[in-house]
Amino acid sequence: MFLKELELVGFKSFPERTTLRFERGISAIVGPNGCGKSNIFDAIRWVLGEQSTKALRSLKMEDVIFTGTDKKPSLGMAEVTLVFCNKSRQIGFDNDEIEVCRRIFRSGESQYLLNRAPVRLKDIMDLFMGTGIGAESYSLVEQGKIGMILSTRPEERRLIFDEVSGITKYKNQKKEALRKLEETDQNLLRVNDIIVEVRREINSLERQANKARRYKQVFEDLKGKETIIAKLEIRRIEKDNSQLREKILDSENQINAREEEINSHRESISARLAKIEQLDEEVSFSHDKLINIDNLINNNAQRIKVNQERIAELNSRVENLKDQLREAGVRIENARMNLENFQKEHSNLEEVVKQKEGLLAKKQNEYEEANSSIKDSQDKIKQSKVLVIDLVSDVTRANNEIADLQAHLKSQLLRQKRLEIEKANTKEEKDKAEEVLGENISELNKVESEFNQLNNRINDIGQSRQKESSERDELIRDIQDLENEKIALQSQKEFLEELKLKYEGISESLNAVLFLDKSPGEDISGILIKVKEQSLCADEQSAGLKYKLSGEAKPMPLDTEAITQRIGHIQIEIDRKKKEQEEIDLRIRGLAEAEEGLRQQAKASEMLLSNKRIQKDGIMKQLEKIQQEYEVLTLELEDLENQFKELNDKQAQLEKKLNHCCQEQKAQEDLVGSLEEHIHDCRINREKILVEITQVKTEIESQKERLTQQVKTEALLMIAFRESRQLFENYSGEIDQSKLKIKQLNEESEELGRRSTEAREEKLSLQESQDKQQKEFKELNAIQESDKGKIDSLNENIEELRKSMYEYQMQAKEFDFKRISIHDRIKQVYKLELESIFDPSAEEENIDKENLGLEIAELSRKLDSYGTVNLIAIEEYEELKKRYDFLMHQEQDLSKAKHSLHEAINKINRTTRQMFFDTFKKIQVEFHTYFRLLFGGGEAEIILTDEENPLESGIEIICRPPGKKLQNVVALSGGEKSLSAVALIFAIFKVKPAPFCVLDEIDAALDEANINRFGTILQEFARISQFLVITHNKRTIASANVMYGITMQEAGISKIVSAKLSVRQEESSELAAVA
Known part of the structure; x- marks a missing residue:
């Protein structure tokens, strides 16, 4: 496994996406101070989960995002990605590549991604735990961490050894187990408190439940007897109600018979009513039709009269139109002759305009040629002027550069003198700082001794307080047991007293x-x-x-007196133990106050100790800073000598360039003068052509204006001709339409006369039919009135029957109300539906209602005597009993879990102890070996400050360089400390090599001889691990396989340049010198 790729976007000085692809072996990262080399180190540490802004050289986490420059705006996000080759499956992740990414936004939002899937920081840390990879692991070593390894307290120094031995994850598991154990103890304590309270409630609820059961038994007896009484009453009501229903049914039958007879009469009336309505409609229809016929005859006569008047008007209109038609023919002939004359004149004007336009086109071509010649000359002048301006700019720039160089040479001379003075002052400050550091170390050792004494006293008081607390807990448990026994005896006493009352007078032997x-x-x-x-x-x-x-x-x-005495003895014992508890509480408070006072002293001592350490660290950092400044000043003085020579050469080149630019400028100015004369001649010729063009355009416009006027006149004549012809056609059409209309009106008048004759004949027939219909209508109305009288008589009889039936129904409703009241009462009191247990067909049993009533009264009195009864006590008791059983089960589970956690912690302690001892011994051997190798002799060892407690013990480093006495590492010189720390790091890598290691300028304090040894060992380790070395040292660079150069061509923006290095020492040295 090795680091394959590093990608940065927007991280610190890397705004653009920058990718570094690494190979196995040693990769060197080089570049001048301030170019962004250490940002590479910070990026690797940050993506692996670093949370300290101080370690990242920032005030807040958002400061790692690119903040922008004068030319480039700031970004809103920073992202760093590491790609690991995992073909060996060293990490338990089934992928050939592992990609770890971290992002942060300006809003403060942060993201972690594993193979581009979102994860938590804990997932990243768990993935690399035990591999040597991590933000605080030994695989990331910077110059400041070298000092920290040697200068920190022994207890802090062992963190590196824990990581190497692989017990970090076990310690995390132990920490988690202890947290769970504390939670289990708290849960167990809470469960025990709840069990005591639930046990007390169960005793009380048990008595209430027994009383509730007796109450429910009496209640059930009363319910049964009252249910029997209710059944008998309902049966009597149902019997009376049945007789009423028969009477209601008889009344309903009589009403139905009367209603049927009424319906028969109504049907006859309805049938005749339909006939009457039909006759009425026929009479109305005949009357309406007669009116329509009269209206038709009158309308036809009126329309015939109107048609005759319209025919007379149309004949007069035809005569007028014939006169107007003759006048329109004369106007058409005049318009045609005028139009032909104007068309001939129009053709002549168009020929003249065409000749003038040909002359205009010729003059315009001559004008364009003159313009083109002027434009070409102007373009040449413009090019020459641009060239002259560029030459002037070059001349000015060259003069400015020469002046800048002269000023720079002067300032560099002053700077050289100032650097020599600063170098002398820096040497003096370094000597003073070393003297102050010695005094600070002596004071620090004294304060550490006092702080350790206070901690020992605090531990003694803590143990005493823990012992007192254990005794107090034992007393509390004894008091709780006595309280439980007291509660149990009180419950037993109450139960016995209840039995005595219940079975009083049974037998004297009950007292036994x-x-x-x-x-x-x-x-x-x-x-x-x-x-x-x-x-x-x-x-x-x-x-x-x-x-x-x-x-x-x-x-x-059954002797409750003995129980009472026992309760009294228990109460005395409880009071005595509570008094002991109060005495112990007083002692615990006194110890706590004493412990708090010592802790305050220890805190003050720790603050003083911390201040002393900070002062020491500050002095050491100041010494390192002074040493770096001294070396930098030396290098700067050397660089100044080289710069003087370069500046003189550059000044000579600039003066040569200046002479050439002046000659070229004069030649371009002469060319511009000749071109301006040519432009002047072309402009005079162009003005002459422009005058001729204007004259021709004026003549063309005049002819075109006459031509336009003729076109307008011709158009007006054409319009007049067309209007006259259209008027002639309109008059002819209107005459034809008027003649057609006259013919239509004559035909319509004849048709109207025929229709009026037919309407008069239909009117006589309708009048005869209407007389017959009115006679039949009067006869049917007389029969209808007779049937309506019969219906009124039957309705009166039905009303009397309904009154009787209503009285029967009211009595039936009263019986129903009584029955419902009985049902509701039984349902309300006993939550019982009578329908579910009532059988109306069952015969009435021989029941003594009087005795049954007495029994009900007695049961009611007995029920009232119970007073307030908690009826839900039975269910509450059962539920509480279940809860009590559940809590007891929980207590057992928690006890088992507590035992399991203790076993797990003991197993972790055994495992980590063995792993730590094995690793510690191996590192001891390797540290001694590499110390002698780097120092060329001497002795070195690492020891535990507390061998009896190795898992919490600090680690001391004892060294003896060749020719010196054995002493603690803090007493070594700066170079010896760095070399000792390098020896320890190589020893750790020998025991447990990490997949890769990043070294940030850890060789800065080594001299040339030690650098050679360092490079040799580094090449040896490169065969088993991958190394990324950030350095300025040429010999270290020569050891690398690949070199990455970091440059800052633009202020605030870092760039990467990579190069493969040859194994030959000469070429490597040359490349290192160039870097």
Whole structure:
């Protein structure tokens, strides 16, 4: 497995999509300071889940998005993608490639993707856990982390060893198990509290449920007897109601007979009424038809008169139209002659205009040729002027560049002097900082000692408080047990007192023993008698004791005084233990206050310790910064010498270019002068042609105007000719239409006269038929009045019968109301439907209603004597009992889960302890080997600060470079620390190599000899792991297979340039020098 590809979009100084494709072996990333090399390191760390903005050199997470430059706007998103080759399946992921991507937006929204599918950060961390890949793993090493490995506390230093030994995931599992264990303890405590409360409620509900059962039994007896009374009453009501229904039925039959007779008369009336209505309609129709005939005769006479008047008018109109027709013929002939004269004159004018237009076209061609010549000359002048402007611009630019170079040379001379002064000042600051660092380390060791003493005292007090808390918990459990026993005895006492009241006077032997849960056997029948369904009472105390001793029964003494005494003793014991609990609480509070005071002191000491460490880190960073500034100043002074030579050469080139530009400028200015003279001559000729064109256009316009006027006159004559001809045709048509209309009017008058004669004959026939219909209408009306009198008499008889039937129906409704009231009462009181148990066909039994009424009264009185009864106590008791059983089951499950978690934690501790020891011993051996290899001798070892607790112990590093005494790593020089840290990193990689490793300028503090050893070991490890090295060192670059150059051609925007390197040392050195 290795890192195959890195892709950045919008991350820090990489706004464009930038892709780096890596190969196995060593890849070097080089470039000047500030070009964005470390942004590559930050991108890899960020995509693997880094959450610290400080580690990413930002104030907030959104700062990793490209913020823009003067020429390029800012972006709204940053995205980094890592592609791993997974053909070896080192990661349990069934793909040849694994693509991990992280995005962030300006809004703060963040996304993680695994093979382009959205996932959580936890999924990414779980995927790489134990492989050596991660934001905080040993595979990502930067210059600052080198110091951190050696300068952090021993407890923090072991985090790297945990990652190497592969116990990080086990520690996470243990942390999760401890969290679950704490939750289980809390749940178990809550369940126990609930069980105690539920047990108390069950005892109370059990008594209420027993009372509710007795109440329900009496209630059922009362319901049965009242149901019998209700049945008898309903049967009597039904009998009376049946007689009423027979009377109602007889009345209904008589009413129906009368109504049938009425219907018969009504049918006769309806039949005659139809005949009367038909006759009435026929009379009305005849009357209307007579009126229509009179109207028709009058209308025809009127229309004949109108037609005769219209014929006279049309004859007069025809004569007038003939006179107008003759006048129109004369106008048509005059218009035709005028039109022919104008057409001849129009043809002559068109020929003149055509000749003038030919002359105009010729003059216009001459004018266009003059314009074209002027335009060509102007274009040449414009080109020459542009060239002159460019030459002037080049001359100006060359002069400006020469001036800039001279100013730059002057400023570089001043800068050289300033850099020499800064270099001397930097050397002095470095010496002072090293002196302050020594003093700071001494003070830090003193504060650490005081802080450890305070922590030991806090631990002692914590153990004492834990012991007191355990005793307090034991007391609480004892008090709870006594409370439960007290509640049970109180319930037993109440039950016995209830039994005494219920079975008072049965036998003195009841005071001896009460047996539960079994029925007597045949061998003791006669000794024991049944008192309750599951309770036995002994006739004699000796028999009861004998039965008890046989193991077949459970005795319960009826002497409540003993129970009362026992309850009193329990209460005394409870009070005593509560007093002990209060004393323990006072001691716990005192210990807590003492612990809090020590914690405040420890916190102050820790803050002081932290400040001292921060001061130390600040001083060390200041030393590193001063050293870097010193080296940078040296390099800058060397660069200035080279720049002086380059600037002098560039100035000579610019002066040569300036002379050439001046000569070319003069030649172009001469050409522009000759072209301007030619343009002047062409313009004079063009003006002359333009005057001639204007004269020809004026003549053409004059002729065209005359031609237009003739066209208009000709058009008017044509219109007049057409109008005269159209008028002639209209007059002829109108005469023909008038003659046709006269003929139609004569024919219509003859037809109207014929129709009037036929209408008079039809009128006489209708008058005779109308007289016969009116006579028959009067006869039918007389018969109708006779039948209506008979119907009124029958209606009066029906009304009397309905009054009688209404009285019967009211009595029946009263019986129904009584029956419904009985049903409702039974239903409301007993929730019972009488229809479901009532059989109307059953014969009435021999029932004593008086005794039944007395029994009902007695049961009602007994029911009232119970007072308030909780009828739902039975269901509540059953439900609470189920809940109690469920809670007990939950308590068992939680106890089992707690045991399982303890076993899992113990197993994790055993596994991680063994894994850590095996890895730690291997790293010890390899660290000693690589230390001697890098230092050329000496000794080094890593030891545990607490060997009895290796899983929480810190790790100390002890080193002895050649020729020095054995000492802690913090006492080494800066170069020795860096080399020791490199030895530790290589030792870790030897024991557990990560798929890839990124080294960010960790060779900065190494001298040339150590760089050679570092490069040799790096090439050795490149055979098993992939290395990405960010460096400035030429020898380190020479060790690489591929070099990636980071440049910043445009301010704020990084670019990538890659090159394959040869294995030959000479060529590698040359490429490194160029980089």
